[in-house]
Amino acid sequence: DAGVIQSPRHEVTEMGQEVTLRCKPISGHDYLFWYRQTMMRGLELLIYFNNNVPIDDSGMPEDRFSAKMPNASFSTLKIQPSEPRDSAVYFCASSFAGKETQYFGPGTRLLVL
Amino acid sequence: QQQVKQSPQSLIVQKGGISIINCAYENTAFDYFPWYQQFPGKGPALLIAIRPDVSEKKEGRFTISFNKSAKQFSLHIMDSQPGDSATYFCAASRGAGNNRKLIWGLGTSLGVNP
Numbered sequence: 290d291a292g293v294i295q296s297p298r299h300e301v302t303e304m305g306q307e308v309t310l311r312c313k314p315i316s317g318h319d320y321l322f323w324y325r326q327t328m329m330r331g332l333e334l335l336i337y338f339n340n341n342v343p344i345d346d347s348g349m350p351e352d353r354f355s356a357k358m359p360n361a362s363f364s365t366l367k368i369q370p371s372e373p374r375d376s377a378v379y380f381c382a383s384s385f386a387g388k389e390t391q392y393f394g395p396g397t398r399l400l401v402l
Numbered sequence: 403q404q405q406v407k408q409s410p411q412s413l414i415v416q417k418g419g420i421s422i423i424n425c426a427y428e429n430t431a432f433d434y435f436p437w438y439q440q441f442p443g444k445g446p447a448l449l450i451a452i453r454p455d456v457s458e459k460k461e462g463r464f465t466i467s468f469n470k471s472a473k474q475f476s477l478h479i480m481d482s483q484p485g486d487s488a489t490y491f492c493a494a495s496r497g498a499g500n501n502r503k504l505i506w507g508l509g510t511s512l513g514v515n516p
Contacts, residue, residue: 293445320502322502331491332506332509333506334503334506337503344501380446382445384502389436389451391448391502392447393444394445395443395444396445
């Protein structure tokens, strides 16, 4: 299996622009998680889905952030409009219902200028 | 509110030494305690995990010690190697229903000198 796939790996954009991060979970996994990692705040759970349905979005920082999972093999995290404080590494992870282990993708490093 | 407190923030040990990282939690309903390892430029990966029905779990050079009454658990890395240099995260969760939310510690940066 290719593991969790994220794109792009790096994104540089200007403040006010829309940013879309993409994730393909491991085939057969029915949980999908979006995390944000910064030096100051560590690893933060933004939102997670079970069978494509959002279960907990309490970590989404504000209305500028939105996430969708239209099918079992694809999810997006969108930031509109982006701000410099959104600069971070964003990780997607997936897991199988019968196990707690979360498998992380390589991350997207976002820089908002 | 930080429900899982991890210490130290950083740690440097000599090759062959023992690395010890500690975590304390508040929610007594937590029933799953994993440790994740993260190398620079990579996502975290599960290293070892424990449930509160045992006090210790060992996998190779890595051991989790769990103290339910003190609400603490720790990771011990025996015979530490330069290749163990990474950031280590503890976490906890309450596996009820479809809840899969992990509460994470802030991480410990471990450096092992050759």
